[in-house]
Amino acid sequence: MPSTELLKEADRLMTICNACRYCEAFCAVFPAMEERRTFSSGDLTYLANLCHGCQGCYTVCQYAPPHEFGVNVPKTFAALRSETYADFAWPGFLGRLFKWNGVAVSLAVALTLTLVLLLVFGLQDLEIMFGSHSGAGAFYRVIPYEAMVWPFGLVFLYALAAMGVGGFRYWRSTARNGFRRLTAAAILGGILDTLTLKNLGGGGGGCPYPNETFSFARRIFHHFTFYGFMLCFAATSVATVYDHWFGWIAPYAFTSVPVVLGSLGGIGLLVGPAGLAWLKMRADPAPRAGALTGMDVAFLLLLFMVGATGLALLTLRESAAMGSLLAIHLGFVLALFATLPYGKMVHGIYRMLALVQNAAEQKQSIYRN
Amino acid sequence: MADLGQLYDVLVIGAGNAALCAAITARRAGARVLVLEAAPRHFRGGNSRHTRNVRYAHAAATDYVTGPYTVEEYWDDLLRVTAGKTNETLARMVLEQSETVPDWMMEQGVRFQQPLSGTLGLARTNAFFFGGGKNMMNTYFAKAEELGVDILYEAEVTDLTLENGRCGGVKVRHANADHDVTARAVVVAAGGFEANIDWLKEGWGEGAGNFLIRGTPYNKGRLLRILLDHGARSVSEADQCHAVPIDARSPKFDGGICTRVDCVIFSVVVNNKAERFYDEGEDIWPKRYAIWGRLVAQQPDQIAYAIIDSKSQGIFMPTVFPAIEAGSIRELAEKLELDSAGLEKTVEQFNAAVQPGDFDATAPDGCHTEGLTPPKTNWARKLDTPPYYGYPLRPGITFTYLGVEVDEKARVLFGGGTPADNIFAAGEVMAGNILGQGYAGGIGLLIGTVFGRIAGEEAARRAVN
Numbered sequence: 088m089p090s091t092e093l094l095k096e097a098d099r100l101m102t103i104c105n106a107c108r109y110c111e112a113f114c115a116v117f118p119a120m121e122e123r124r125t126f127s128s129g130d131l132t133y134l135a136n137l138c139h140g141c142q143g144c145y146t147v148c149q150y151a152p153p154h155e156f157g158v159n160v161p162k163t164f165a166a167l168r169s170e171t172y173a174d175f176a177w178p179g180f181l182g183r184l185f186k187w188n189g190v191a192v193s194l195a196v197a198l199t200l201t202l203v204l205l206l207v208f209g210l211q212d213l214e215i216m217f218g219s220h221s222g223a224g225a226f227y228r229v230i231p232y233e234a235m236v237w238p239f240g241l242v243f244l245y246a247l248a249a250m251g252v253g254g255f256r257y258w259r260s261t262a263r264n265g266f267r268r269l270t271a272a273a274i275l276g277g278i279l280d281t282l283t284l285k286n287l288g289g290g291g292g293g294c295p296y297p298n299e300t301f302s303f304a305r306r307i308f309h310h311f312t313f314y315g316f317m318l319c320f321a322a323t324s325v326a327t328v329y330d331h332w333f334g335w336i337a338p339y340a341f342t343s344v345p346v347v348l349g350s351l352g353g354i355g356l357l358v359g360p361a362g363l364a365w366l367k368m369r370a371d372p373a374p375r376a377g378a379l380t381g382m383d384v385a386f387l388l389l390l391f392m393v394g395a396t397g398l399a400l401l402t403l404r405e406s407a408a409m410g411s412l413l414a415i416h417l418g419f420v421l422a423l424f425a426t427l428p429y430g431k432m433v434h435g436i437y438r439m440l441a442l443v444q445n446a447a448e449q450k451q452s453i454y455r456n
Numbered sequence: 457m458a459d460l461g462q463l464y465d466v467l468v469i470g471a472g473n474a475a476l477c478a479a480i481t482a483r484r485a486g487a488r489v490l491v492l493e494a495a496p497r498h499f500r501g502g503n504s505r506h507t508r509n510v511r512y513a514h515a516a517a518t519d520y521v522t523g524p525y526t527v528e529e530y531w532d533d534l535l536r537v538t539a540g541k542t543n544e545t546l547a548r549m550v551l552e553q554s555e556t557v558p559d560w561m562m563e564q565g566v567r568f569q570q571p572l573s574g575t576l577g578l579a580r581t582n583a584f585f586f587g588g589g590k591n592m593m594n595t596y597f598a599k600a601e602e603l604g605v606d607i608l609y610e611a612e613v614t615d616l617t618l619e620n621g622r623c624g625g626v627k628v629r630h631a632n633a634d635h636d637v638t639a640r641a642v643v644v645a646a647g648g649f650e651a652n653i654d655w656l657k658e659g660w661g662e663g664a665g666n667f668l669i670r671g672t673p674y675n676k677g678r679l680l681r682i683l684l685d686h687g688a689r690s691v692s693e694a695d696q697c698h699a700v701p702i703d704a705r706s707p708k709f710d711g712g713i714c715t716r717v718d719c720v721i722f723s724v725v726v727n728n729k730a731e732r733f734y735d736e737g738e739d740i741w742p743k744r745y746a747i748w749g750r751l752v753a754q755q756p757d758q759i760a761y762a763i764i765d766s767k768s769q770g771i772f773m774p775t776v777f778p779a780i781e782a783g784s785i786r787e788l789a790e791k792l793e794l795d796s797a798g799l800e801k802t803v804e805q806f807n808a809a810v811q812p813g814d815f816d817a818t819a820p821d822g823c824h825t826e827g828l829t830p831p832k833t834n835w836a837r838k839l840d841t842p843p844y845y846g847y848p849l850r851p852g853i854t855f856t857y858l859g860v861e862v863d864e865k866a867r868v869l870f871g872g873g874t875p876a877d878n879i880f881a882a883g884e885v886m887a888g889n890i891l892g893q894g895y896a897g898g899i900g901l902l903i904g905t906v907f908g909r910i911a912g913e914e915a916a917r918r919a920v921n
């Protein structure tokens with residue numbers, strides 16, 4: 088359960104907003120609010136996770152601080168989200184990692200990097216390590232295939248499972264009768280809203296980020312980040328298929344599918360996180376929850392480093408630096424995988440579930456126009 | 457950057473809707489413009505930041521309005537609500553120019569949206585701003601800054617340098633010092649005097665101390681007073697204003713839109729003697745809410761209580777403060793600090809007078825009382841299903857109408873009707889020319905927009921020539 092203080096504050100805000108309603112065209116949060124007259128903790132958790140933190144409503148709010156009503160929906164919802172991330176984490180005690188997430192993620196990176204490097208340097212011949220390799224199996228000469236696939240595969244599966252449990256817990260604590268009547272259309276609608284980031288569109292004008300002027304900057308950079316990540320993921324998947332089913336061993340040619348996908352993805356992971364971090368640095372801190380910033384930055388930095396080290400590895404893969412770069416890149420990837428369920432990544436899971444719930448609810452709504 | 461030492465072409469006093477429309481227009485006409493706003497940046501935009509729509513004439517439905525609204529129909533509406541207390545020449549000019557207003561607003565970057573939920577009554581006649589009035593004002597401020605208008609916050613104008621209907625500049629208090637700022641022309645767009653309780657008392661008596669002010673605490677009518685003291689002609693009267701019933705627990709100032717209580721038509725409304733005083737079901741709420749502010753203002757201690765039972769909970773817009781809830785009328789009376797025997801009697805009499813009928817929340821349904829004074833002519837249902845709910849109501853003053861008379865060039869008229877040489881007025885400070893009394897939702901901003909543009913244009917012409 089999120090703290091009562093925070094729930095009380097969110098309830099207070101939604102009561103004010105529900106009597107005002109000026110923001111109803113910005114995003115899905117306010118029409119969803121209008122479906123309700125009272126707000127249970129499940130309702131508030133749902134609304135908080137539906138909120139994309141675009142700050143549109145804050146910028147245009149006649150009750151924003153220093154008004155005595157002190158309405159700051161993005162900040163309160165961000166704080167509530169971070170509490171729900173901790174609450175739904177699996178196993179539960181690791182939820183505490185959300186409290187000081189920036190530190191936790193940095194430590195994880197340090198740990199995985201050290202681990203991978205130690206192992207490689209400890210077990211591998213230095214001549215191989217600093218030699219240059221080319222042709223099929225070059226990477227595996229530095230780090231054997233088995234040593235790559237097993238740990239990474241297992242950690243990734245674990246991350247998926249942990250996030251799945253989190254998603255299930257989220258769903259259970261927010262589900263109302265309406266949500267259970269899930270249709271294929273609602274699921275599709277929710278996924279589509281996630282993939283398009285419709286709710287960062289601010290009803291057609293974008294969001295006021297970093298300042299009062301509305302633009303699409305945040306949505307565009309988020310797309311770079313998300314699709315960059317997905318392209319990297321796709322690259323790895325294709326490579327796995329190549330290796331497993333076709334017996335084509337990495338590294339692949341620059342024009343091959345895995346390398347093209349991976350390069351585009353890597354660029355996405357440079358541009359997107361850098362852009363988002365830049366926006367965050369310039370943005371008005373008032374509508375944000377302080378505690379969350381460390382988590383945001385840690386995640387962005389990690390993604391950026393995964394992209395950067397990946398691209399460096401690609402460029403220098405024929406050189407003597409390949410061995411070290413490979414180890415470093417894998418260190419970052421391992422840190423990313425290991426922290427997926429205990430970092431910013433989980434917002435994607437809860438956001439998508441909230442959007443599916445919203446699509447289901449809107450289908451049954453009397454307010455639909 | 458504002459430079460108080462330089463001679464500006466046009467000085468705009470206030471930074472609400474009328475002021476920004478004037479500043480943008482004057483700047484586009486080539487004038488060097490300074491806007492002086494009493495409030496800090498956070499509270500810029502005056503009453504205008506609380507608004508949501510503008511009423512304008514149009515020939516056909518658009519993305520934002522559901523059907524045509526001709527100038528003639530608009531004029532008929534205005535004539536009806538003001539009972540003829542309007543300057544026909546000026547009013548017709550405003551209504552005719554209203555057709556250009558949304559397009560002009562969009563040129564400045566303002567966006568519109570579908571009518572807000574619960575505002576069906578205005579969907580045909582009024583265009584709603586995307587995200588409400590503060591978004592509109594933010595857009596105007598951004599545009600003005602982009603065009604090079606200088607804006608100074610926390611700069612209260614305390615006096616005008618006036619001589620024979622000519623203004624040489626103003627005195628302004630900024631950063632704990634008084635400054636004299638000179639200008640070739642001045643636009644007064646500093647709102648009405650709704651936040652000046654003492655002045656309200658002149659019109660309403662001591663009871664005005666109990667009024668709540670829905671908008672900015674900065675509209676104290678200082679400029680209006682100065683102009684009137686210097687012989688500007690006045691329009692309308694000190695007790696004419698727009699007032700709606702709002703929750704008595706609302707902030708004294710700036711409670712804005714969310715403090716309204718929309719259950720009157722479904723209620724039994726009593727004063728603090730536990731007596732009814734007006735037909736709650738006279739007409740649909742959008743047509744009646746503006747008279748209820750005055751009605752409550754006329755009750756002892758300027759307070760009233762709207763009482764419903766559980767049948768009516770949830771059929772009107774949610775309120776910002778929770779209803780006061782009780783299991784019986786007696787208990788409710790105690791919680792509301794009303795005479796419980798009195799309230800029980802009022803409710804009993806009311807219940808006995810209610811005639812059977814088919815209740816319909818969405819339209820006048822003819823469910824009425826028989827043999828009761830005052831009657832309730834629609835939506836009359838017995839109060840018989842606990843829990844019972846009560847909402848305390850106070851008059852919420854939106855804005856005042858007493859203002860300065862202007863001509864069609866927005867020039868302030870002095871003495872026998874001579875227009876000022878270089879003093880223009882727009883917005884609440886002159887809205888009384890059009891609104892001698894009464895109100896039609898969305899006309900307040902229209903008056904400010906049309907006269908703001910005219911004032912900006914004329915002031916720039918006066919200054920640059």
Ligand SMILES: Cc1cc2nc3c(=O)[nH]c(=O)nc-3n(C[C@H](O)[C@H](O)[C@H](O)COP(=O)(O)OP(=O)(O)OC[C@H]3O[C@@H](n4cnc5c(N)ncnc54)[C@H](O)[C@@H]3O)c2cc1C
Pocket residue numbers: 469470471472473474475492493494495500501502503504505506507508509510511611612613614645646647648670671672674675676677678679711712713853854855882883884885897898899900901902904
């Ligand atoms: C809650 C609410 C909702 C409303 N909704 C609507 C609506 O939907 N549609 C509509 O048409 N109308 C609406 N109105 C009415 C509308 O707000 C006004 O008619 C309109 O905004 C007036 O604009 P203005 O520029 O004259 O005044 P304001 O916007 O009030 O601007 C006046 C400015 O002058 C400044 N000022 C005052 N004195 C001084 C001084 N001495 N020196 C410097 N600056 C000074 C004030 O700080 C203020 O910023 C609403 C009003 C309220 C309160």
